[in-house]
Amino acid sequence: xxxxxxxxxxxxxxxxxxxxxxxxxxxxxxxxxxxxxxxxxxxxxxxxxxxxxxxxxxxxxxxxxxxxxxxxxxxxxxxxxxxxxxxxxxxxxxxxxxxxxxxxxxxxxxxxxxxxxxxxxxxxxxxxxxxxxxxxxxxxxxxxxxxxxxxxxxxxxxxxxxxxxxxxxxxxxxxxxxxxxxxxxxxxxxxxxxxxxxxxxxxxxxxxxxxxxxxxxxxxxxxxxxxxxxxxxxxxxxxxxxxxxxxxxxxxxxxxxxxxxxxxxxxxxxxxxxxxxxxxxxxxxxxxxxxxxxxxxxxxxxxxxxxxxxxxxxxxxxxxxxxxxxxxxxxxxxxxxxxxxxxxxxxxxxxxxxxxxxxxxxxxxxxxxxxxxxxxxxxxxxxxxxxxxxxxxxxxxxxxxxxxxxxxxxxxxxxxxxxxxxxxxxxxxxxxxxxxxxxxxxxxxxxxxxxxxxxxxxxxxxxxxxxxxxxxxxxxxxxxxxxxxxxxxxxxxxxxxxxxxxxxxxxxxxxxxxxxxxxxxxxxxxxxxxxxxxxxxxxxxxxxxxxxxxxxxx
Numbered sequence: 001x002x003x004x005x006x007x008x009x010x011x012x013x014x015x016x017x018x019x020x021x022x023x024x025x026x027x028x029x030x031x032x033x034x035x036x037x038x039x040x041x042x043x044x045x046x047x048x049x050x051x052x053x054x055x056x057x058x059x060x061x062x063x064x065x066x067x068x069x070x071x072x073x074x075x076x077x078x079x080x081x082x083x084x085x086x087x088x089x090x091x092x093x094x095x096x097x098x099x100x101x102x103x104x105x106x107x108x109x110x111x112x113x114x115x116x117x118x119x120x121x122x123x124x125x126x127x128x129x130x131x132x133x134x135x136x137x138x139x140x141x142x143x144x145x146x147x148x149x150x151x152x153x154x155x156x157x158x159x160x161x162x163x164x165x166x167x168x169x170x171x172x173x174x175x176x177x178x179x180x181x182x183x184x185x186x187x188x189x190x191x192x193x194x195x196x197x198x199x200x201x202x203x204x205x206x207x208x209x210x211x212x213x214x215x216x217x218x219x220x221x222x223x224x225x226x227x228x229x230x231x232x233x234x235x236x237x238x239x240x241x242x243x244x245x246x247x248x249x250x251x252x253x254x255x256x257x258x259x260x261x262x263x264x265x266x267x268x269x270x271x272x273x274x275x276x277x278x279x280x281x282x283x284x285x286x287x288x289x290x291x292x293x294x295x296x297x298x299x300x301x302x303x304x305x306x307x308x309x310x311x312x313x314x315x316x317x318x319x320x321x322x323x324x325x326x327x328x329x330x331x332x333x334x335x336x337x338x339x340x341x342x343x344x345x346x347x348x349x350x351x352x353x354x355x356x357x358x359x360x361x362x363x364x365x366x367x368x369x370x371x372x373x374x375x376x377x378x379x380x381x382x383x384x385x386x387x388x389x390x391x392x393x394x395x396x397x398x399x400x401x402x403x404x405x406x407x408x409x410x411x412x413x414x415x416x417x418x419x420x421x422x423x424x425x426x427x428x429x430x431x432x433x434x435x436x437x438x439x440x441x442x443x444x445x446x447x448x449x450x451x452x453x454x455x456x457x458x459x460x461x462x463x464x465x466x467x468x469x470x471x472x473x474x475x476x477x478x479x480x481x482x483x484x485x486x487x488x489x490x491x492x493x494x495x496x497x498x499x500x501x502x503x504x505x506x507x508x509x510x511x512x513x514x515x516x517x518x519x520x521x522x523x524x525x526x527x528x529x530x531x532x533x534x535x536x537x538x539x540x541x542x543x544x545x546x547x548x549x550x551x552x553x554x
Contacts, residue, residue, distance in 0.1 A: 023235070051105040051486045053138055059105070064112065067105070074101045084440070157193060157202035164189030164208065171304075173217040176232040183217060183235075187243065194247050207249065216249055226265030230280065233259040257291075260284060264293035264300075271304050271330060272323035278333040287336050295456050298339045301331050305342060309349035317360050321353030340431040359410070362397050367407055371397040389413045392442040399436050399488040403503040406486035420479040421508050427474040428453050428465045428519040431491055435476065435518070439485035439508070445476040455520045466517035482510045489518050 048478075050061060051071065059068035075098075165188035190210060193203045215222075218237055221229035231390035236256040245252040267280035281297050288294050305327050311320035328346030331339055358374035374394040378387045392411040400407030427433050427447035436444045450473055456465060466473055489502045506516065 042497070052102055067108070070513065071101070071105050074098060084254070120137060145457040152202050157197055157200045160189055161193060161202040161205060166210075168209075168213055168216050172219060176217065176220070176235070180235070183213075183227070186213065187239070191243055191247065204245070210248065210251060214254065218255070218258060221262055224265070226262040227269065227280075229258070229262040230266055233262055240330055254287065258293040260288040261295045263288075264296060267297070268300050271301065272308065272326040276326045276333075278330040281330065282333055282335060285339070289336075297334065298342070298417065301327060301334075301339060302342050305331075305346050305349065308347070309352070311355050312349060312353040317353055317356035319491070321350055321357050324349045324353055351381060351384070355384075358393060359389065362393055362400075362407065362410060364405075365400075365407060367397040367401040370403065392438070395436045395442050396438040396486075399486050399503060400436055402487050402488055402501065403505060404439050405505060406503075411438055412440065415441045416481050416483075418481055419510055420481055421510065421512055421514060423478040423480055423508070423514040423516060425476045425478070425516045425518065426466045428517055429491060430454060430520065434490040436482075436488040436490065437478070437485055440481040440483035443478075445478065447476050448474040450474055453519075455522045458521050461519055461521045465519035480508050482508050486506075487516075491518075491520060510548050 005455040051059060059065070059071065068440065077098075107460040118500075164186040167182045167189070171182035171184065171186070173179075176183075190206045190213070193200065194206045197203050213235060217232045222227075223234060233255045237259055240248055240252040258411070263280045263284035267277035267284065270280070271275035281301075284291070284294050286295060305324065305537075308320045308324045308327065309315075312324070315318065324346050328343045328350065331346060334340045354373060354377045358370050358377060361370035361373060371394045374390040374397065377384075378394065381387055381390075389411075392413075395409045396406055425435055425447065427450050430449055430453050432448045432449050434444060451470075452471065455472075483505050484505070486505045488502065489504070491501055502518075
């Protein structure tokens with residue numbers, strides 16, 4: 001009976017052949033049935049391990065070059081995707097697919113080797129040993145790749161850190177109000193590095209960067225620009241609540257001292273000026289009441305008040321008075337009672353300053369301003385001993401605003417002695433008239449409207465005013481010392497408000513009585529200016545002459 005194998009065993013004759021011959025080589029492929037060839041288990045392990053390295057050497061050993069090339073292509077694709085190593089490494093899907101390829105190749109190689117004999121001088125033990133050794137290649141590659149990936153991640157984080165540094169550098173070149181957003185973004189970078197990557201080299205550099213960050217934000221304070229420093233220092237002081245004290249360390253409490261100093265410096269620099277410094281000094285007293293700068297607020301305001309009280313008696317009393325007003329407002333706005341009490345000192349200085357300012361305005365020929373200032377003083381300080389003199393100067397200033405000669409000198413505070421002459425002023429106008437006068441004495445009188453009196457033409461007024469013997473004209477009688485006087489007849493009260501005022505000047509001599517008549521003249525229908533009436537009052541006795549006429553046009 002013949003065997004199923006085409007060849008007999010070495011040293012044996014073919015059964016029934018009846019002749020001898022050489023023994024042929026063993027088959028290159030194991031039969032698909034029957035037991036595996038001797039050593040097939042080791043061959044399968046060796047081929048599987050060699051394919052598991054990703055180099056396709058198991059297939060190469062088995063002579064399956066097409067499948068070996070497939071392994072090389074898979075490994076090449078992986079290397080192309082993975083290299084150079086990036087911070088995020090290779091995608092999970094790529095890794096799973098490659099590992100699946102290796103597992104399939106290893107299983108396939110083991111299956112083929114289980115039914116095939118290795119050609120040449122290869123031995124199964126050597127194949128297994130080589131497979132074990134070569135497995136170190138992918139394992140070492142994984143380790144090296146992991147290290148490269150870690151370094152790439154570190155570089156990425158360092159780049160983020162550098163980006164935050166650039167934002168700080170750019171923000172430092174701008175006012176804080178403009179650059180606040182960039183500062184916030186830079187801080188977000190530092191905070192994220194510390195929170196999300198605490199063990200990285202970049203995170204270890206964050207404390208130093210925060211110190212530089214604080215230096216950049218607080219640069220106005222270092223340059224003693226206190227008002228500009230308040231906002232950025234206030235911002236820095238708020239960071240512990242948002243960033244956390246753990247990250248900031250000693251920087252968390254650092255802004256308190258500089259902020260208190262800046263609030264004081266800024267507030268003091270504004271005392272008496274725009275804003276008055278009340279915002280900054282008030283914030284200082286509320287936020288840092290026990291600080292050294294807070295203890296200096298009262299003495300600073302008090303000292304400035306004393307300076308301006310003294311300045312009221314100087315060359316610029318009006319300016320000093322305004323400063324005192326501001327200081328008083330600032331003092332009263334302070335939360336500390338000891339500081340707000342300084343308002344009383346400022347108010348007393350303002351009272352003196354208003355009077356001194358009005359007098360100074362009169363001397364500088366600013367008559368309208370002097371009148372407003374001193375009339376207000378007289379109304380507001382009726383109990384002040386200077387109120388009467390303030391009213392006199394206000395009257396003289398009002399007259400001088402129309403008649404400059406009335407402002408040559410201040411009205412005397414005391415009336416001169418000696419005889420007095422009578423001046424009788426009659427009103428022949430249908431409206432009330434206020435008569436202001438200044439000279440050796442200063443004052444004012446008001447005459448009621450003349451019932452039934454009418455306006456005169458320009459030619460009739462001097463001839464007919466105050467000469468109707470059957471009419472009772474409203475009169476005022478003044479007792480005046482001798483001297484030069486200036487008068488202002490203020491028509492225009494009540495229903496005849498369109499009537500103009502009229503200024504005049506006259507000289508009063510001893511031994512005479514004087515009369516004056518005031519009336520209203522119609523304007524020209526053509527709107528032409530009418531001649532001005534003479535500036536004098538007429539003596540009514542010794543020697544007798546006709547009374548003067550003080551008229552106004554309408």
